[in-house]
Amino acid sequence: MLERFGLEKIGIVAAKELRDNLRDRRSTILSMIYPLIGPVVLGMLVLFVGATLSAPKVSEHVVVVQGSAQAPEFVAFVREQGADVVETDLEDIARAVRQGMHPAVLVFPDDYAEAYAQERNVEIQLIIDSSRLSSIMAIGRTVELVNRFNRQIAQSRLAVHGLDPDVASPMSLKSVNVAASLSISGIFLNMMGPFLIFNVFIGGVYLAIDTTAGERERGSLEPLLINPLPRWQLMLGKYLASLAFTALAVLAAVVAYKVIFSGLGLLGVGLKVNPSVGDFALIFLVTVPIQMLAVAVQMIVATVTKSFKETQTYLGLLPLLPSVPGMIMVFVPLQPTTLSMLVPTYGQTILIGQIVRGEGAPLFDLLLSGGSTIAITIVLLFLAARFYNREQVAFAH
Amino acid sequence: MIEVRKLRKTFKDVVAVEDVSFIARDGEVTGLIGPNGAGKTTTLRILYTIMRPDSGVALIDGHDAAREPQEVQRRIGVLPDNRGLYPRLTAREHVRYYGRLHGIAPAELEARIDALVTTLGMEDVADRRAKGFSKGQTLKVALVHQPHNVLLDEPTNGLDVDSSRAVRDMVRRIRDEGRCVLFSSHIMSEVKALCDRIVVMGHGRVVAEGTPDELAEMTGQADLEEIFVTIAREEAELKKKATFEALKEQLDA
Numbered sequence: 001m002l003e004r005f006g007l008e009k010i011g012i013v014a015a016k017e018l019r020d021n022l023r024d025r026r027s028t029i030l031s032m033i034y035p036l037i038g039p040v041v042l043g044m045l046v047l048f049v050g051a052t053l054s055a056p057k058v059s060e061h062v063v064v065v066q067g068s069a070q071a072p073e074f075v076a077f078v079r080e081q082g083a084d085v086v087e088t089d090l091e092d093i094a095r096a097v098r099q100g101m102h103p104a105v106l107v108f109p110d111d112y113a114e115a116y117a118q119e120r121n122v123e124i125q126l127i128i129d130s131s132r133l134s135s136i137m138a139i140g141r142t143v144e145l146v147n148r149f150n151r152q153i154a155q156s157r158l159a160v161h162g163l164d165p166d167v168a169s170p171m172s173l174k175s176v177n178v179a180a181s182l183s184i185s186g187i188f189l190n191m192m193g194p195f196l197i198f199n200v201f202i203g204g205v206y207l208a209i210d211t212t213a214g215e216r217e218r219g220s221l222e223p224l225l226i227n228p229l230p231r232w233q234l235m236l237g238k239y240l241a242s243l244a245f246t247a248l249a250v251l252a253a254v255v256a257y258k259v260i261f262s263g264l265g266l267l268g269v270g271l272k273v274n275p276s277v278g279d280f281a282l283i284f285l286v287t288v289p290i291q292m293l294a295v296a297v298q299m300i301v302a303t304v305t306k307s308f309k310e311t312q313t314y315l316g317l318l319p320l321l322p323s324v325p326g327m328i329m330v331f332v333p334l335q336p337t338t339l340s341m342l343v344p345t346y347g348q349t350i351l352i353g354q355i356v357r358g359e360g361a362p363l364f365d366l367l368l369s370g371g372s373t374i375a376i377t378i379v380l381l382f383l384a385a386r387f388y389n390r391e392q393v394a395f396a397h
Numbered sequence: 398m399i400e401v402r403k404l405r406k407t408f409k410d411v412v413a414v415e416d417v418s419f420i421a422r423d424g425e426v427t428g429l430i431g432p433n434g435a436g437k438t439t440t441l442r443i444l445y446t447i448m449r450p451d452s453g454v455a456l457i458d459g460h461d462a463a464r465e466p467q468e469v470q471r472r473i474g475v476l477p478d479n480r481g482l483y484p485r486l487t488a489r490e491h492v493r494y495y496g497r498l499h500g501i502a503p504a505e506l507e508a509r510i511d512a513l514v515t516t517l518g519m520e521d522v523a524d525r526r527a528k529g530f531s532k533g534q535t536l537k538v539a540l541v542h543q544p545h546n547v548l549l550d551e552p553t554n555g556l557d558v559d560s561s562r563a564v565r566d567m568v569r570r571i572r573d574e575g576r577c578v579l580f581s582s583h584i585m586s587e588v589k590a591l592c593d594r595i596v597v598m599g600h601g602r603v604v605a606e607g608t609p610d611e612l613a614e615m616t617g618q619a620d621l622e623e624i625f626v627t628i629a630r631e632e633a634e635l636k637k638k639a640t641f642e643a644l645k646e647q648l649d650a
Contacts, residue, residue: 012497016486023485219481223539226445226477227498228470391448 009229013237017211018244027206031245034202035253038195043260046188047267049133061141064088067108071116074108077149083141097127103138104128106146119157193352196253197345200287201294201319203249204242208298211238213311222394231393232385235299239381242295250291254284275356286351286366289373290322293344296380303387325349341365344373398423399444399546399579404453406439413439415601417453421579421594423545426572428588429581430625431598437581438478440598441550444579445475457546471499474544476536478551489514489523492538499542509541533563540571547571549580553587565591585625597625600635 022028061083068075068087075085090096093105107125115122126146128139155165215221225231258280265274275283298315305311322345341347347369351361387393399421406414414436421427429437442448444455446466454461460468482491489510496506514523517534536552549568553561568591572578582588588595589609597605597612605612 009498009500012494016490016494019490020483020485215481218483219479220483221481222447222477223475223480225447226470226473226475227495228467228500229498230467394447 007233010233010237010240013229013234014240014244017207017238017241021207021210021241021245031203031206031249032252035199035249036256038192038199038253039256039260042188042191042195042257043264046264061138062086063106063142063145064102064104065106065108066090066093067110067112070108070110070112073116073153074149077152078145081145081148083145093127097129100129100132100135103132103135104142106142189356190353192257192356193349196250196257196283196287196352197290197322197349198319199250199253200246200290201322203291204244204246204295205298205315205318207245208238208242208295209302209308209311209315211241212299212302213305213308216394217308225394231388235303235385235388236381239295239299239384242298243291246291246295247288250287251284254280254287275358279355279358282361283352283355286348286355286361286370289370289377290345290348292377293373293380294318294322296377296384299384300380300387303384303393322346338365338368341369342372344369344376347372398456398458398577399427399548400456401440401444402454402456404440404443404455405451406436406443406448407451412601414443414450417598417601417603419596419603419606421577423577424572424575425593426568426578426580426591428592428595429579429598430583430585430588430595431604432583432625434600435598436601437598438550441475441477441548441579441581444469445473445477445548446470471542472544473546473548474540474542475547476539476549476552478554480535480539482535485526487524487526488519488534488538492541495538496541501542506541513537513541531560533560533567536564536567544576546577547579549578551581551583553582553584561587583625599631 063078063083063085065071065075065085066088068085078085088096088102088105090105093107096102097105105127107127109122109124112122112124124146126139126142129135151169154168158165158168212221215224224234227234258275258277261274297318301314301318302311305314325343325346340350347365351365351369354361401420402418404414404417405412417436417440419427429440431437439448440455443450444457444462446462446469449463455463457469457472460472462469486494492510492513493506496509497503501509514520517537519534533556536549540547547568552564552568556564565587568578568580572593580591592609594608595606595612596603605615607615
């Protein structure tokens with residue numbers, strides 16, 4: 001097809017760069033492993049943190065107590081609620097809790113029974129380790145049981161004294177959680193966009209560096225530039241080769257997300273929404289314009305910097321920049337506006353989030369975001385071609 | 398044919414080439430000689446389209462290197478001083494890449510590559526990765542598109558005796574085919590043995606030009622080496638003076 005327009009040399013350059021760099025086995029394999037890091041990390045987060053933060057069932061809850069013989073009423077109450085009570089005779093409770101043997105231990109003092117009988121207030125201790133994230137749910141449940149027991153006893157005592165129990169309880173608090181059922185997994189799902197965009201910016205970056213700054217440093221750029229083809233065609237050939245590698249890396253990441261999400265679903269710890277193959281195909285398409293943009297920026301940086309090392313430094317920082325809005329969005333979900341669709345990487349972060357959460361992305365937004373990013377890419381490519389035309393391009397300064 | 402008229406090129410404040418003019422004819426070997434920093438490489442780079450002159454023109458078969466780079470690139474074969482290879486490509490693939498970029502039809506190109514491999518006696522290494530291509534071989538690779546004009550920047554630099562001789566033999570063969578060869582060197586004996594005409598450069602200018610005999614007559618010195626040494630000495634003096642003045646300026650400041 002390129003022949004018809006006299007552009008076949010672009011294809012020749014791209015094919016050579018692909019062949020050359022595919023032979024660099026180590027870099028190729030590494031570039032296909034990097035994209036898997038995001039999905040694996042996200043999968044682990046869902047698996048472990050998700051499991052920790054999801055509340056265990058009451059029937060599975062065990063209250064560990066020392067001195068339960070002092071408080072038969074409490075034990076009965078807990079069992080009535082469906083949880084279980086276990087007596088511990090450990091000497092060093094603090095150590096046991098710190099080591100995670102028990103998430104929390106309730107300690108009834110020796111004078112508890114007496115105080116209870118006399119209707120006196122008595123302090124009981126709850127031994128916890130607040131630095132253990134995995135204990136949060138168990139602690140909460142134990143505290144809740146103690147509070148409920150407290151309330152029930154107080155009410156029955158007030159009733160005995162002929163008082164309305166409400167007198168001692170001016171307010172009752174009930175929190176209403178309006179987050180969708182995917183609240184926790186939703187946070188993880190929101191991270192997918194920024195992760196993917198990070199992949200976009202590192203997927204083919206070493207190729208962009210190697211084919212421009214690397215070629216200059218090896219001294220093969222000068223003879224290459226003497227060949228009879230316009231420099232913009234040479235630049236575009238290298239651009240397309242880098243773009244192909246970027247696309248491959250992003251594709252690897254997207255496939256890995258699908259595999260891991262489905263795998264989590266099979267394990268039963270899955271997310272409440274499981275995006276379909278079609279959703280992931282759409283997500284990949286959404287990243288294509290950013291891939292084009294990312295490689296264009298990489299070509300410019302690799303052309304204007306003075307050395308291979310300098311290029312690496314700048315391009316190493318580059319992936320962090322577009323991830324910033326996405327990272328902010330993870331914690332502060334902003335209302336998507338038409339304007340945000342025009343911002344490359346930002347619009348796509350929103351769109352990927354919408355697709356992955358199963359909300360679907362409006363066609364208008366898809367076109368607007370893709371169109372705007374591609375338009376900016378074209379400007380950048382013109383710029384890259386101009387930089388390629390400078391005579392300094394051939395020489396390490 | 399290569400023609401250079403009143404070429405001037407500066408890098409920031411440094412004048413690399415000033416008012417350089419000469420002609421390299423077809424069927425002749427023209428030597429560009431001078432000490433390091435005389436402007437040889439810059440002149441060649443302007444001719445092979447990698448640099449643009451501030452003023453003046455560089456013509457290859459009548460085409461302006463600055464205005465019609467592609468026309469010029471089609472007509473030249475170049476061996477730059479600094480010529481890196483792709484370590485992961487084979488010799489054959491190198492030739493194929495350059496050949497295709499020159500627009501040689503694939504069938505024709507493969508035939509030429511086979512012929513080249515045979516002439517070079519490279520049958521056993523042509524399909525190995527390109528680590529250790531010799532410079533003589535590189536030169537032949539650079540000429541696969543059979544250019545009419547051949548530009549060589551210090552082609553025998555760093556070569557052993559046998560390889561240097563192979564390069565010189567090839568240069569003669571190209572000339573005998575009626576093509577135009579322009580090559581730079583700072584090795585006197587080489588230039589004397591090989592060149593039909595010599596352009597002597599010093600501090601960015603052409604200081605003498607002619608056949609080896611004419612040059613000897615002109616300077617009254619039978620030995621070309623002497624001309625060269627004189628220029629080199631002047632060059633060194635100039636540099637010393639410049640350094641001294643810069644130092645003085647700094648001290649005054």
